[in-house]
Amino acid sequence: ELKVEQNPLFLSMQEGKNYTIYCNYSTTSDRLYWYRQDPGKSLESLFVLLSNGAVKQEGRLMASLDTKARLSTLHITAAVHDLSATYFCAVFQGGGSNYKLTFGKGTLLTVNP
Amino acid sequence: KAGVTQTPRYLIKTRGQQVTLSCSPISGHRSVSWYQQTPGQGLQFLFEYFSETQRNKGNFPGRFSGRQFSNSRSEMNVSTLELGDSALYLCASSPHPSGVDTQYFGPGTRLTVL
Numbered sequence: 001e002l003k004v005e006q007n008p009l010f011l012s013m014q015e016g017k018n019y020t021i022y023c024n025y026s027t028t029s030d031r032l033y034w035y036r037q038d039p040g041k042s043l044e045s046l047f048v049l050l051s052n053g054a055v056k057q058e059g060r061l062m063a064s065l066d067t068k069a070r071l072s073t074l075h076i077t078a079a080v081h082d083l084s085a086t087y088f089c090a091v092f093q094g095g096g097s098n099y100k101l102t103f104g105k106g107t108l109l110t111v112n113p
Numbered sequence: 114k115a116g117v118t119q120t121p122r123y124l125i126k127t128r129g130q131q132v133t134l135s136c137s138p139i140s141g142h143r144s145v146s147w148y149q150q151t152p153g154q155g156l157q158f159l160f161e162y163f164s165e166t167q168r169n170k171g172n173f174p175g176r177f178s179g180r181q182f183s184n185s186r187s188e189m190n191v192s193t194l195e196l197g198d199s200a201l202y203l204c205a206s207s208p209h210p211s212g213v214d215t216q217y218f219g220p221g222t223r224l225t226v227l
Contacts, residue, residue, distance in 0.1 A: 033216075042203055043156075043218040088156060099169055103156040 006104035023089035117219035138206030
């Protein structure tokens with residue numbers, strides 16, 4: 001059974017600092033997603049990573065995927081308060097109409113002034 | 114373009130009742146996926162519909178069912194509600210199936226079962 005572990009689960013950081021959220025998964029996959037969720041709100045898709053070595057950047061966020069290490073990272077550069085949210089990774093396993101999408105438990109990020 | 118809409122936004126039901134939730138995808142999107150979010154279990158995939166056909170189903174009992182109409186609108190039905198079905202139900206749409214594209218999520222329906 002695919003297990004997806006995010007760490008840390010809670011992250012409090014100061015504005016202007018850098019940090020990385022990790023997403024480890026237990027079985028082979030070459031497709032991974034990152035989402036953001038603000039309190040009481042729905043999910044927003046951030047990145048879709050479709051192959052080993054994929055790197056995507058949007059603003060202060062950069063995501064990468066290492067399928068051999070079964071690891072994805074979400075790097076935050078020079079954090080600002082607006083980035084405070086819960087971040088989820090989700091791992092896609094299988095293909096066609098026989099697939100599973102398993103989410104991590106989420107990382108609650110709080111950026112303090 | 115209008116975003117994904119879900120109705121109703123909030124719902125209170127009692128155990129044993131059934132409920133139907135609705136999701137209207139972004140115009141032109143033919144894939145609709147449903148997710149359940151609870152504090153205990155987190156986010157879990159329920160099922161995906163594409164062109165009126167269920168493409169995949171997560172690990173949920175048969176009480177959870179869905180359908181998709183020719184205009185791509187989708188409904189999810191939960192029968193014989195249990196307390197544990199209290200959750201935020203999210204739907205997401207995308208142009209193509211199986212998650213290659215970015216998914217766009219609706220605001221969710223918060224279901225409370227008493």
